[in-house]
Amino acid sequence: MLELDAMVKHFPFRDSLGRARGAVRAVDGVSLAVPKGSVLAIVGESGCGKSTLGRLALRLIEPDSGSLRFDGEDILALKPAALRSKRREMQLIFQDPFASLDPRMTVEAAITEPLILHKLHRGRQRARVAELLERVGLRPELARRWPHEFSGGQRQRIAIARALASEPRLIIGDEPVSALDVSVQAQVVNLLGDLIRDLGLTFVLISHDLGVVRQIADRVAVMYLGQIVEEAPAEKLFRNPRHPYTRALLAAVPGQGGALKLLEGDIPSPIAPPAGCRFHTRCPYAEAICREVPPPLVQAQEAAGQIHLAACHFQDTLPPATPIREAAADARLARLQSFFIPNREPTA
Amino acid sequence: MNALDVDRLSIQFHTDRGVLQAVDRVSFSVAAGRTLAIVGESGCGKSATALAILGLLADNAEVLGGIRLAGAPLTPEAQRSARGRELAMIFQEPMTSLNPAFTVGEQVAEALRLHEGLSPRDAMARAIAMLERVRIPDAARRAKQYAHQLSGGMRQRVMIAIALACKPKLLIADEPTTALDVTVQAQILALLDELKRETGTAVVLITHDLGVVQDHADDVVVMYAGRVAEKASAAKLFAMPQHPYTIGLLGAAPRLDSKRARLASIEGTVPDLRNPPPGCRFAPRCPFAIAACEITPPLVELAPGHFAACIRAPLDVVLAA
Ligand SMILES: Nc1ncnc2c1ncn2[C@@H]1O[C@H](COP(=O)(O)OP(=O)(O)OP(=O)(O)O)[C@@H](O)[C@H]1O
Ligand code: SF4
Ligand SMILES: [Mg+2]
Numbered sequence: 038m039l040e041l042d043a044m045v046k047h048f049p050f051r052d053s054l055g056r057a058r059g060a061v062r063a064v065d066g067v068s069l070a071v072p073k074g075s076v077l078a079i080v081g082e083s084g085c086g087k088s089t090l091g092r093l094a095l096r097l098i099e100p101d102s103g104s105l106r107f108d109g110e111d112i113l114a115l116k117p118a119a120l121r122s123k124r125r126e127m128q129l130i131f132q133d134p135f136a137s138l139d140p141r142m143t144v145e146a147a148i149t150e151p152l153i154l155h156k157l158h159r160g161r162q163r164a165r166v167a168e169l170l171e172r173v174g175l176r177p178e179l180a181r182r183w184p185h186e187f188s189g190g191q192r193q194r195i196a197i198a199r200a201l202a203s204e205p206r207l208i209i210g211d212e213p214v215s216a217l218d219v220s221v222q223a224q225v226v227n228l229l230g231d232l233i234r235d236l237g238l239t240f241v242l243i244s245h246d247l248g249v250v251r252q253i254a255d256r257v258a259v260m261y262l263g264q265i266v267e268e269a270p271a272e273k274l275f276r277n278p279r280h281p282y283t284r285a286l287l288a289a290v291p292g293q294g295g296a297l298k299l300l301e302g303d304i305p306s307p308i309a310p311p312a313g314c315r316f317h318t319r320c321p322y323a324e325a326i327c328r329e330v331p332p333p334l335v336q337a338q339e340a341a342g343q344i345h346l347a348a349c350h351f352q353d354t355l356p357p358a359t360p361i362r363e364a365a366a367d368a369r370l371a372r373l374q375s376f377f378i379p380n381r382e383p384t385a
Numbered sequence: 386m387n388a389l390d391v392d393r394l395s396i397q398f399h400t401d402r403g404v405l406q407a408v409d410r411v412s413f414s415v416a417a418g419r420t421l422a423i424v425g426e427s428g429c430g431k432s433a434t435a436l437a438i439l440g441l442l443a444d445n446a447e448v449l450g451g452i453r454l455a456g457a458p459l460t461p462e463a464q465r466s467a468r469g470r471e472l473a474m475i476f477q478e479p480m481t482s483l484n485p486a487f488t489v490g491e492q493v494a495e496a497l498r499l500h501e502g503l504s505p506r507d508a509m510a511r512a513i514a515m516l517e518r519v520r521i522p523d524a525a526r527r528a529k530q531y532a533h534q535l536s537g538g539m540r541q542r543v544m545i546a547i548a549l550a551c552k553p554k555l556l557i558a559d560e561p562t563t564a565l566d567v568t569v570q571a572q573i574l575a576l577l578d579e580l581k582r583e584t585g586t587a588v589v590l591i592t593h594d595l596g597v598v599q600d601h602a603d604d605v606v607v608m609y610a611g612r613v614a615e616k617a618s619a620a621k622l623f624a625m626p627q628h629p630y631t632i633g634l635l636g637a638a639p640r641l642d643s644k645r646a647r648l649a650s651i652e653g654t655v656p657d658l659r660n661p662p663p664g665c666r667f668a669p670r671c672p673f674a675i676a677a678c679e680i681t682p683p684l685v686e687l688a689p690g691h692f693a694a695c696i697r698a699p700l701d702v703v704l705a706a
Contacts, residue, residue, distance in 0.1 A: 082566035188654045218426040218655075219593065223637035223648035230647075245567065248639030252648065275641060289571035290641055292596025299575060300568045302522070303536045363642040370626065372704055374636035376672040377649035 039071040039207055039239060044093050044103035046086075061307050063089040064100075065263035071239055071256075073108075073206075078242040078254035078271070080286070084307055085260040087243045091209045094241060095127050096120060107207065125155045128200040132212035134192035138184040144170070144195055145180035151202040169198040174228060190221035194228065201232070209241040214249055226252055247290050251275060259283045262307050262315040265334060269345040275361060279337055279347040282316050284358050293362040314350065326350055386456050387414040388554045388587030389438070394450035396433050396442065396611075403659045407433045409611045410450070415555070415604070420581060420588040422602035422619070424595060428655055429608040431591045435557050438589070439474055440464030455554050470500060473548035473586075477560040479540035483532040489543045490516070490528025496550040515546040519576060538569035542576070549580055556581075559591040574601050595638055599623055607631050610656055610666040613684055617691040627693035627700065629671045665696065673697050 044067045047060035063086040071077040079087045092098045096105060096112050105112045107127065115123060131137040138147055148166045152158055158165040167177035173194040184192060193213065200208055213229065214222045230253055233240050244250050250257060251271065258268040259282065267280040278284045285300040302319050305311055311318050317327040327350055334348040349355070396408035408430040415421040423431045436442045438452055440461055452459040454467060464472070476482055484492060493512035497503055503511065509528070516524035519542040532540055541561060548556055558577065562570035578601060581588050590602060598605055598619060605622045607615040607630065615628040626632050636649025653670045656662055662669050664679040671678070675697065682696040697703055 082568065190654060219595075219634060220426060220637050220651035221654065223639075224650040224652070226639065227647055227650055246639075247567075248641060251641055251644055252639040271644075285568055287641065289567045290596065291570070291574075291594055291601075292599050292638075293641075294600060299571050301572075303538055303569065304566065361641045364640060369701065369704070370632065370635065373626075373629075373632045373700055374649045376629075377633045377636055377651060378647050379650070379652075 038073050038106075038108055039069075039094060039241070040104075040106040041067060041069045041090075041094060042104045042106075043068055044090070044105070045101045046089055046093055046098065047101055059308050062263045062310060063307060064093060065310075067103075067260075067263075067265055069258060069265070069268070071207075071241060073239050074237045075255045076233055076240040076242060076253055078244060078250040078257045079260060080244055080247060080250055080257060081260035082245060082286075082304055084262075084304060086263040086307070087245075087260050088211050090260070091129070091211050091241060091243045095124075095129055095209055097129070122155070125151075125157075125203040126205050127207045128203065128205040128209070130193075130196055130200050130208060130210040130213045132215050134189045134196055134216060135184075137196045138192055138199075140184050142184075143180065144182055144184070144187075147184075147195065148180075148199050148202050151199060155203050157203060165202070166198075169201055170195075172201065172232070173198045174224075188221070190217055190224060193217060193225055197225075197228070197232070201236075205238070207239045207241070209243065211243045212245070213242070215244065215246060222249070229253060247275075247287065259286065262305065262310045264315060265346075265348070266316065267347045268334070269347075270343055273343060273345055278358050279345070279352045279355070280316075280349050281320050281322055281355065283347075285319075287361060288359060314348070322349075322351055322355060324351075387453075388417045388455055389415045389589065390451070390453040390456075391434070391438065392451040392453075394434065394437060394448070394452065396430070396437055396449075397447045398443070399445045399447065400659070405658045406661065407446075407611050407658060408437070411606070411608070411611075411613050412450075413604075413606050413613075413616060415587040415589060417554070417587050418581065418585040419603040420578075420590050420601055421604045421606065422590045422592060422598040423606045423608060424592055424598050425608035425614075426593060426655060428610075428658070430611040431593075431608060432559055434608075435474070435559050435589065435591055438555075438557060439468060439472060441468075469496065470551045471554045472557075473551060473553035473555070474557045474559070475541065475544045475548055475561045477563050479537070479544045480532060482544060483540060485532060488529050488531055489535065489540075493528075493543065493546050493550055496547045500551040512546075512550075515550055516543070519543075519546045519549075519580075520572075521546075536569075537565050538573060541565065541573050545573075545576065545580070549584065549586070552584060553586055555587045555589065557589045557591070560593070561590075562597070563593075577601070595634060607634075610661060611658060612666060613692070613694060614667065615693045616684070621688070621691045625688075625691070627687055627691065627698045628667075628695050629673045629697075629700070630667050631693075632700070633670075665694070673700065673703060 046064040047062050049060040052058045081087050093100050145166050149162050152162045170177045214225045254271045257271050257274045258265050261282050267283045300319050313329045314327040314332050317323040332348045332350045334346045337345040391413050393410045398405040490512050494508035497511050498508045513524050513528050521527050521542050562573050602619045605619050609630045614630045633651040651670050665682050668674045668678040677696050682694045684692045684694040686692050
């Protein structure tokens with residue numbers, strides 16, 4: 038179980054004379070819990086603070102305030118050496134499959150590195166590398182090759198194998214499939230789904246792609262300007278979004294007819310976020326209170342038995358959300374597509 | 386008459402490591418007031434096709450085939466004089482197309498001056514009106530700013546204002562929203578649709594996103610490894626996709642309305658265009674491939690206006706078997 042409580046991280050910036058000029062309020066009071074073996078997605082647009090939150094969750098950067106626990110242990114209290122050995126259990130996968138591998142290391146060296154670092158599988162590291170490569174769908178013979186010999190999708194598989202090498206219990210994927218073409222993205226999404234299930238991983242998926250989130254996540258947290266505006270089980274969030282921003286985000290996803298209500302304007306700067314509800318400058322439902330009072334993140338009345346939080350003053354009185362457009366059932370297409378699904382079962 | 390006709394366009398790049406056949410006999414037409422989408426994955430030749438129409442390919446490119454703008458052949462000279470006039474473009478990263486040394490208002494005004502011979506003063510007044518038209522809030526103030534002072538979405542609006550200042554017959558938009566956030570992408574695409582309806586400009590919209598195609602295109606060309614895999618109206622393509630590649634792509638995209646048990650995955654990767662596989666270039670990844678696919682399949686009209694380059698199409702025959 039991963040728990041973040043009231044996490045804050047501001048990045049101060051100075052002018053050319055070195056005077057403090059303000060701060061980017063990247064993460065501004067975020068609390069989250071990710072139960073063991075589940076997948077939490079953090080979604081939002083650029084600059085909302087999702088990558089910073091991911092780094093905070095692994096203590097790759099230090100928070101200004103807040104607490105971080107993993108399986109009950111206070112991670113912020115760990116001394117550097119203890120933190121280093123804890124990292125064995127907590128790994129990160131990045132977006133850019135071209136930057137995340139050292140071009141001067143063969144695949145084998147890249148995957149062996151964490152084994153050496155954490156003194157794992159001594160005497161059978163080569164065999165372990167072969168197992169890991171097979172696990173991510175690559176032939177073990179490829180171990181001797183160099184990163185530049187691989188395509189983007191293959192490199193991302195190698196990066197995943199490297200992350201798995203130390204047998205982590207928690208993985209944070211920061212846009213792990215965003216740089217890939219859709220056909221390759223589908224391969225890696227399927228792979229991640231298999232690994233999460235088979236290895237019982239706790240996974241935090243940071244993504245701006247709501248389709249990918251739908252495919253992998255159990256729960257979803259939506260961020261806007263450094264704060265969570267809604268958090269719910271994936272099914273509920275997609276079916277019954279309560280926050281106006283979540284609704285706008287879903288409506289903006291292409292492929293739904295293009296005629297849905299669009300948000301006006303750009304995202305405000307995280308240096309000086311709007312007072313009150315940070316979304317009020319773009320919200321079609323904003324009233325006077327929204328410009329003054331920040332709405333608390335509270336449990337929705339109707340979500341009996343499930344945790345569904347939203348931060349909107351009017352969440353109980355908003356008109357019902359426009360449903361996501363359902364794709365028409367197409368038996369012909371489903372049968373044809375089944376040819377592209379390995380170990381397919383007849384769908385007819 | 387069509388705004389654009391592309392007839393058996395082929396593009397080869399001469400490189401140190403050999404000749405790369407980036408585009409192979411691609412044909413399509415776009416009528417005034419319509420949007421044709423070119424869709425496909427990285428490296429399939431979408432941008433090369435766009436740059437060939439604009440006459441902006443690199444020096445190592447060799448182009449064959451015919452391109453006509455409103456019926457008139459687009460020779461290199463014709464391209465030079467048409468660019469920024471009848472022929473406009475917007476690209477993925479507006480920052481690289483805007484001049485950092487001039488305000489955005491000056492850049493829109495410059496386009497208007499060139500096109501309509503306005504006085505500098507009138508041109509600036511019209512430029513501000515154009516910026517309002519592409520919904521830049523507080524346009525008079527924004528006109529005095531430089532590109533780096535604007536958000537990505539706002540820069541793309543400026544690019545659209547510049548493109549439309551000249552009332553082009555054809556607008557080529559190469560991944561115009563790929564670098565933008567989804568809520569801003571939706572605004573920009575809606576704006577392009579609206580301006581197209583008002584001005585009757587023909588649009589070639591290049592994208593890798595089938596959702597964007599579905600919402601904004603009238604006609605579609607699906608490209609794979611430099612060739613047309615399938616070509617149809619958007620309505621037909623989504624109702625009755627015929628080419629295995631199109632079918633795989635549709636199944637690989639995750640859906641919002643429900644979680645799929647598994648995404649369709651097109652195994653392997655796109656071929657190296659210096660050394661493409663013989664015959665159908667999709668064959669190494671195609672679950673429908675048979676021996677006959679070693680011969681290049683012709684682009685066949687399966688239904689009126691619906692073309693596919695697959696020896697096994699219509700695939701309904703495969704399903705029935
Ligand atoms: N100047 C050049 N010299 C050599 N090869 C080139 C050149 N320009 C493009 N290519 C190659 O031509 C092929 C088609 O490229 P193109 O840029 O048209 O792809 P695209 O479909 O636009 O891809 P993307 O989705 O990544 O933008 C690619 O293999 C590319 O590497
Ligand atoms: S021609 Fe053959 S290999 Fe090519 S798409 Fe059709 S079935 Fe597949
Ligand atoms: Mg391109």
